[in-house]
Amino acid sequence: MILSPRYFLSILALLLLSNPILHAQDISPVPVPTASQLAWQDAELVAVFHYDLHVFDEEKYVQSKNRITPIPDYNIFNPEQLDTDQWVKSVKEMGAKIAILTATHETGFAIYQSDVNPYSMKALKFQEGKGDIVKDFVESCRKQGIEPGIYIGIRWNSFMGVHDFKVQGNSEFSKNRQAYYNKMCEGMVEELTSRYGELAIIWFDGGAHGPKQGGPDVQGIVERNQPNALFYHNLDRADIRWGGSESGTVPYPSWGTYHTPSWFANRGDSINFRPIKHGDPDGQYYIPAMSDAPLRGYNGRHEWFWEPEDEDHIYPLENLMNMYYNSVGHNSTLILGITPDDRGLVPDADVQRLKEFGEEIHQRFDNPLISAVPDKKGTLQSTSSKALKINEVVLEENIEFGERVRKFVLEGKVNGKWVNLYEGTLIGHKHIAKIPEVEIKAVRLKVLESKGEVKLKSLKAFLN
Amino acid sequence: MILSPRYFLSILALLLLSNPILHAQDISPVPVPTASQLAWQDAELVAVFHYDLHVFDEEKYVQSKNRITPIPDYNIFNPEQLDTDQWVKSVKEMGAKIAILTATHETGFAIYQSDVNPYSMKALKFQEGKGDIVKDFVESCRKQGIEPGIYIGIRWNSFMGVHDFKVQGNSEFSKNRQAYYNKMCEGMVEELTSRYGELAIIWFDGGAHGPKQGGPDVQGIVERNQPNALFYHNLDRADIRWGGSESGTVPYPSWGTYHTPSWFANRGDSINFRPIKHGDPDGQYYIPAMSDAPLRGYNGRHEWFWEPEDEDHIYPLENLMNMYYNSVGHNSTLILGITPDDRGLVPDADVQRLKEFGEEIHQRFDNPLISAVPDKKGTLQSTSSKALKINEVVLEENIEFGERVRKFVLEGKVNGKWVNLYEGTLIGHKHIAKIPEVEIKAVRLKVLESKGEVKLKSLKAFLN
Numbered sequence: 001m002i003l004s005p006r007y008f009l010s011i012l013a014l015l016l017l018s019n020p021i022l023h024a025q026d027i028s029p030v031p032v033p034t035a036s037q038l039a040w041q042d043a044e045l046v047a048v049f050h051y052d053l054h055v056f057d058e059e060k061y062v063q064s065k066n067r068i069t070p071i072p073d074y075n076i077f078n079p080e081q082l083d084t085d086q087w088v089k090s091v092k093e094m095g096a097k098i099a100i101l102t103a104t105h106e107t108g109f110a111i112y113q114s115d116v117n118p119y120s121m122k123a124l125k126f127q128e129g130k131g132d133i134v135k136d137f138v139e140s141c142r143k144q145g146i147e148p149g150i151y152i153g154i155r156w157n158s159f160m161g162v163h164d165f166k167v168q169g170n171s172e173f174s175k176n177r178q179a180y181y182n183k184m185c186e187g188m189v190e191e192l193t194s195r196y197g198e199l200a201i202i203w204f205d206g207g208a209h210g211p212k213q214g215g216p217d218v219q220g221i222v223e224r225n226q227p228n229a230l231f232y233h234n235l236d237r238a239d240i241r242w243g244g245s246e247s248g249t250v251p252y253p254s255w256g257t258y259h260t261p262s263w264f265a266n267r268g269d270s271i272n273f274r275p276i277k278h279g280d281p282d283g284q285y286y287i288p289a290m291s292d293a294p295l296r297g298y299n300g301r302h303e304w305f306w307e308p309e310d311e312d313h314i315y316p317l318e319n320l321m322n323m324y325y326n327s328v329g330h331n332s333t334l335i336l337g338i339t340p341d342d343r344g345l346v347p348d349a350d351v352q353r354l355k356e357f358g359e360e361i362h363q364r365f366d367n368p369l370i371s372a373v374p375d376k377k378g379t380l381q382s383t384s385s386k387a388l389k390i391n392e393v394v395l396e397e398n399i400e401f402g403e404r405v406r407k408f409v410l411e412g413k414v415n416g417k418w419v420n421l422y423e424g425t426l427i428g429h430k431h432i433a434k435i436p437e438v439e440i441k442a443v444r445l446k447v448l449e450s451k452g453e454v455k456l457k458s459l460k461a462f463l464n
Numbered sequence: 465m466i467l468s469p470r471y472f473l474s475i476l477a478l479l480l481l482s483n484p485i486l487h488a489q490d491i492s493p494v495p496v497p498t499a500s501q502l503a504w505q506d507a508e509l510v511a512v513f514h515y516d517l518h519v520f521d522e523e524k525y526v527q528s529k530n531r532i533t534p535i536p537d538y539n540i541f542n543p544e545q546l547d548t549d550q551w552v553k554s555v556k557e558m559g560a561k562i563a564i565l566t567a568t569h570e571t572g573f574a575i576y577q578s579d580v581n582p583y584s585m586k587a588l589k590f591q592e593g594k595g596d597i598v599k600d601f602v603e604s605c606r607k608q609g610i611e612p613g614i615y616i617g618i619r620w621n622s623f624m625g626v627h628d629f630k631v632q633g634n635s636e637f638s639k640n641r642q643a644y645y646n647k648m649c650e651g652m653v654e655e656l657t658s659r660y661g662e663l664a665i666i667w668f669d670g671g672a673h674g675p676k677q678g679g680p681d682v683q684g685i686v687e688r689n690q691p692n693a694l695f696y697h698n699l700d701r702a703d704i705r706w707g708g709s710e711s712g713t714v715p716y717p718s719w720g721t722y723h724t725p726s727w728f729a730n731r732g733d734s735i736n737f738r739p740i741k742h743g744d745p746d747g748q749y750y751i752p753a754m755s756d757a758p759l760r761g762y763n764g765r766h767e768w769f770w771e772p773e774d775e776d777h778i779y780p781l782e783n784l785m786n787m788y789y790n791s792v793g794h795n796s797t798l799i800l801g802i803t804p805d806d807r808g809l810v811p812d813a814d815v816q817r818l819k820e821f822g823e824e825i826h827q828r829f830d831n832p833l834i835s836a837v838p839d840k841k842g843t844l845q846s847t848s849s850k851a852l853k854i855n856e857v858v859l860e861e862n863i864e865f866g867e868r869v870r871k872f873v874l875e876g877k878v879n880g881k882w883v884n885l886y887e888g889t890l891i892g893h894k895h896i897a898k899i900p901e902v903e904i905k906a907v908r909l910k911v912l913e914s915k916g917e918v919k920l921k922s923l924k925a926f927l928n
Contacts, residue, residue: 067637068635068636068637068640069637069640069644070640070641070644072644072647073580074582075579115539115587115589116537118538118582118583118584118586118587119582119583120582120587122582122586122587122593123579123582123584123586123587125579129586129593158637158640158641159644160624160625161624161625161631161632161633161637161638161641163635163637167625167632168625168631168632168633168635168637168638168641169625169632169633171532171627171632172532173531173532173533173622173625173627173632174625174632176532176533176534176622177534177622177625177632180533180534180536180623183536
């Protein structure tokens, strides 16, 4: 019996519907994102708020020192003007769609009402021990249409004596405390993933060692309580990929695919983080890169936490725009670190810069001079008839179908002839091609190589 | 110029009044107690309540295991019927004048509202994190005319990873955590000695290492905040002395003096604790012995904490009376360990036994058959004229002046002749002499040797 192609496709569709193991990815020529990864990449701009005891210690934060030095008095934590609405508003004005908060960082102090970690806001005089900044933050996000995410630091804990996942010492006592600490971490993950509604991402800073490495078993808890959240990350699973620097940029190309389920397990050459930065165009796992940087990372500092008199180190607008081009414009997500201060507010200077940044992005990219969507054949060509000067072209693939373009050329119609404006490999979620200023009557994208049928989304040209 | 003795004494009196370093002790032939030590010895019966997380864990307490194993879930602490009035009433019925509570024990958990130790009642769901059992306890004591004392355990902390005063590990991190832990201990001592009014005793279990030994500096805090409290104890100061066992007894004689300011620094032969048990009759420091035992120490168990189904191990009345003779009757203080249960109450069986114990003491000693107080010459001799059977004689020195009697004989007038009933060395606060039953018409104490002028208080004879 010979099956007609149509009949065969019907069978295939049935299989796809009935078999939960057989996903689109299994028959796609390239790996494809999950719905959560897609939403993450569509967000483009993400904020991560760092807040911990040492915001209040009036000292410069030195990570290597803070990791091994408990904060002498946790009651310094007293943000009298705490206003998480203001925090979220500040990043909404930048254009962030997702905002993440450090529920715990390296002190081990939990800025919520934990029932498993006594070193939490319950211990404070502030708000009579009833404060819950995670709750405040998540509510502020939802009110303002921002998706909240939670960052959990379990790798370091200066209070409990945990260094790089490991409780100090080598005795029976240490083993018991390690077991206790692991259980406490699992308890915090249970609390944080079950109390605050649906979350965009659960971020384990520095990764989360699992039971195989002597650490807590957190992955299963996240998967059970937050099946739609991005999991970032452990040695077995990483839904996004660190871009290999804290500069807010990734190089070009930075493929969204990787050769192992977690980049964290297989970083390769650790000097220049090449595989992390560039990804693996032939990798079978979809793990798009993110580009993180603290807003206060300019001019010799790199501050994830607020410190007194550090306004001079807020990145100038020009630097932020450069990040934008080299993160969002490089198929990556820009994650900007925001530092609420000891009053409990994002400082005015930071608020102002975030606003300027958001306005500048709108200013540059809201109104393309030329805009094209794919025609029936899937090709992209503008139809403008009058001559226009352009110097930037923004390309987008429909990455629901993965990163299929492998080589392309941008051509412009200059003086009646198609000329080569730009050549590239990856497009992915977004690629901003900077080109020398040129006057064209039309612009088109020619895909020279691809994996499977090309699924383009849009082409927009600007003079910026 | 020759000074008359009278003039010389006036000068001396002036010196005594004006010079805080020159105490009565300096001119006494023997060391004398402070007012607080005197009150402590007059109390005779003291209760110490142990309460901690593992009361709620439904397991048998094994100290060596518990010291190195954090309690998995501190929210098991949930004494729903908590009633410290009932606790205090139970020991008042025994006759205790002082009651002590473990504010912290070896888990490190603080059963009060600490602002320096987050592992405290603030962390609990119980009483919405507002509970303060130290406060409840102290108030219950004051209401019932019992003097409260506080016990602070800093030598072990299974939560923080502290073993025998020492934070685990040997790294820079350990050093920093040791400094943090020491400061936290000082903070707790500051809180406990400043928040709850005047206390009879501050008890550091297992002693308190000081800065010289790498520990916290707690002695100065106690001396500043509770100048009248007994300090028990560190290597430099111990106002009372452990009697060398947890049997509720000391051997005879057990002198109230010692050769160093802290018995803890100089325990001598550690096998049989001889110097601790017997004291040093020539020691220049007044450090009277106490005799501690848990009420549930009978028949193969020795429980300072409540455990399920342990009523069979409550000491029978006979054993408690034996303790009484060998502690109070041996110039020592009996400290009985009481175990409130997981409901928050002293169990009925314990309450009943304490009541019986108190009644038995009253029954035996409230109504002496013969009673004598010193005559003008300071000698003790009864004046009864009719023949009485006796088998116990209770002797008391006025220890305000120290332990002056060094050798004595008790004589009874039997058939018109004084016969030797009993010979001894030490009397001190109280000595109960058990003698073969004898019918006498009078009884008298003859001091054979003394240091300085003898200061006797009373002689009472009983038939028990």
